[in-house]
Structures are given as structure tokens and as C-alpha cells.
Amino acid sequence: MITLGNYIALSGIIFSIGLVGVMTGRNVIKVLLSLELLLAACNLSFVAFSKFNGDYAGQLIVFFVVLVAAAEVAIGLAIIVLMYRRLSTIQADELRTMKW
Amino acid sequence: MSPYFFYLFAAILIFASLVVVLARNPLYNVLALVVAIFSLSCLFVLLEAFFVGMVLLLVYAGAVMVFFLFVVMCLKLNTFTLENALQSRFRLYGTVVGLSFACLLGLAAKSFIKAQTMEASSIRGTIETIGKILFTDYVLPFELTSLLLLIAIFGIVSLAQGALGTGQDNKNL
Numbered sequence: 001m002i003t004l005g006n007y008i009a010l011s012g013i014i015f016s017i018g019l020v021g022v023m024t025g026r027n028v029i030k031v032l033l034s035l036e037l038l039l040a041a042c043n044l045s046f047v048a049f050s051k052f053n054g055d056y057a058g059q060l061i062v063f064f065v066v067l068v069a070a071a072e073v074a075i076g077l078a079i080i081v082l083m084y085r086r087l088s089t090i091q092a093d094e095l096r097t098m099k100w
Numbered sequence: 101m102s103p104y105f106f107y108l109f110a111a112i113l114i115f116a117s118l119v120v121v122l123a124r125n126p127l128y129n130v131l132a133l134v135v136a137i138f139s140l141s142c143l144f145v146l147l148e149a150f151f152v153g154m155v156l157l158l159v160y161a162g163a164v165m166v167f168f169l170f171v172v173m174c175l176k177l178n179t180f181t182l183e184n185a186l187q188s189r190f191r192l193y194g195t196v197v198g199l200s201f202a203c204l205l206g207l208a209a210k211s212f213i214k215a216q217t218m219e220a221s222s223i224r225g226t227i228e229t230i231g232k233i234l235f236t237d238y239v240l241p242f243e244l245t246s247l248l249l250l251i252a253i254f255g256i257v258s259l260a261q262g263a264l265g266t267g268q269d270n271k272n273l
Contacts, residue, residue, distance in 0.1 A: 024194035059152045062156075
């Protein structure tokens with residue numbers, strides 16, 4: 001029998017993997033992909049809670065999260081392309097111009 | 101029947117997200133995220149959230165990931181993926197923080213005893229039920245989301261104009 005605990009544990013595992021990716025990623029694209037993993041983990045726990053609580057609000061929040069994430073990815077990738085044109089690299093450590 | 105499917109898709113999801121984080125070629129990262137999103141939407145279908153699962157499949161795996169692939173293929177990244185692997189200052193710290201966060205989440209999940217006994221409700225997130233709620237109770241957030249997408253379009257267009265309109269950066273292409 002699959003309980004709510006299984007889904008929460010799976011969501012926690014995915015969230016931790018994504019967190020490691022965000023913190024260790026030096027490639028900006030990899031950081032953005034790991035952020036998507038974080039969102040996916042949260043979406044999974046939202047849907048699981050929605051199913052086990054009998055409330056549709058969780059699924060609607062997932063719908064909005066997907067839309068916002070699409071906008072975020074579009075802007076983020078535009079910034080990455082600009083960064084590649086200016087600096088010819090996408091390593092996060094090369095972004096030094098805001099340091100002084 | 102359902103438990104086996106849960107464990108199958110959970111294993112695929114964990115493996116794919118490990119590939120997302122650990123693989124060195126950015127192309128593999130993106131393709132692994134497509135697999136992860138696919139198995140996530142299969143889990144949504146197991147939870148009877150059909151509409152959200154299909155939205156995830158169409159919007160994420162269909163549109164967003166293709167966008168990622170476009171950018172990865174445009175950027176000619178393969179020349180410096182190897183030097184990327186050699187210098188990993190933050191790898192140790194990041195892994196320690198991630199593992200301790202996983203332990204914390206595990207403790208929190210373990211203390212949530214009610215989760216083991218809760219019964220699954222009979223709600224089914226079909227297009228009909230979700231659409232009814234979306235266009236009655238949640239119509240204001242829905243419209244505001246369209247405004248957000250419009251602002252995102254403005255942002256992307258102004259970013260692209262900054263790169264192409266001045267003519268300075270075109271030399272680098």
C-alpha cells in the first residue's frame with residue numbers, strides 16, 4: 001500500500017538531489033535545471049497532499065507553478081544567451097563584474 | 101498493481117534526477133530532466149491528477165525542455181565541459197549541505213506519523229473538475245498569470261534588443 005509518507009519521502013529525496021545540484025553546479029544551465037528539479041519535488045508533494053486531503057487546491061497550485069516556471073525558464077535562458085555572447089562562457093564563477 | 105508502478109516510476113525519477121545533477125555533458129542533463137518530468141507526470145496519473153500530469157508533460161517536457169535543448173545546442177558548450185569537471189571547489193560543501201538537508205527532511209517526514217495512516221480520497225483531477233474550479237474560485241490568479249507571461253515576453257524582447265539592437269554585440273556572433 002502506497003501511503004502519503006512514500007510520496008513525501010520521494011519528494012524529499014528529489015528536493016535534496018536538486019539542492020545539491022544548485023549548490024555544486026558551476027554551469028549556469030545545470031543550476032537552472034536543478035532549480036526545475038526543486039520545483040518538481042514541490043509539485044509532487046502538492047499533488048500528493050491534494051490527493052490525500054481531498055482538496056483540489058494543491059493541483060491548482062501545481063498548475064500555476066508550472067506556468068510561472070515556464071516564464072522563469074524563458075527569462076533565465078535569455079540571460080544565459082546574453083551572458084554567453086558577452087563573456088563567451090556560462091560558468092557562474094566568470095560573472096565577476098558585479099563584484100567590486 | 102499500483103505499488104509496483106509507484107516504485108518503478110520513483111526509481112526512474114531518482115535515477116534521472118541524479119543524472120541531471122551528476123552528468124557532465126549539458127545535453128545529457130537536459131535529456132535526463134525530460135525523463136524525470138515524464139516519470140513525475142506518470143506519478144501524477146497514479147495520484148489521479150490527470151489534468152496536471154498532462155500539463156506537466158506538454159508544457160515542461162514538450163516546450164520548456166525543447167527551449168533548453170535549443171540553447172544548449174546553440175552555445176557550443178562541449179569545449180569546456182572537461183575543465184568544468186576539474187575545478188570543483190564547492191562540491192564538498194554542497195554535498196554536505198544537501199545530505200544534511202536530506203536527513204532533516206527525513207526526520208521531519210518520520211515525525212509526520214499521520215501520513216502513514218491517511219486514506220487516499222476519491223478526488224479525480226480531470227479537466228472537468230479542475231476547469232470548473234479554475235474558472236470560478238481561481239479566475240483572478242489565472243488572469244494574473246497571463247499578465248505575468250506578458251511581462252515575461254516584454255522582458256525577453258527587451259533583453260534581445262539590448263543584445264541585437266545596438267549592433268555592438270553582433271560582432272561576437
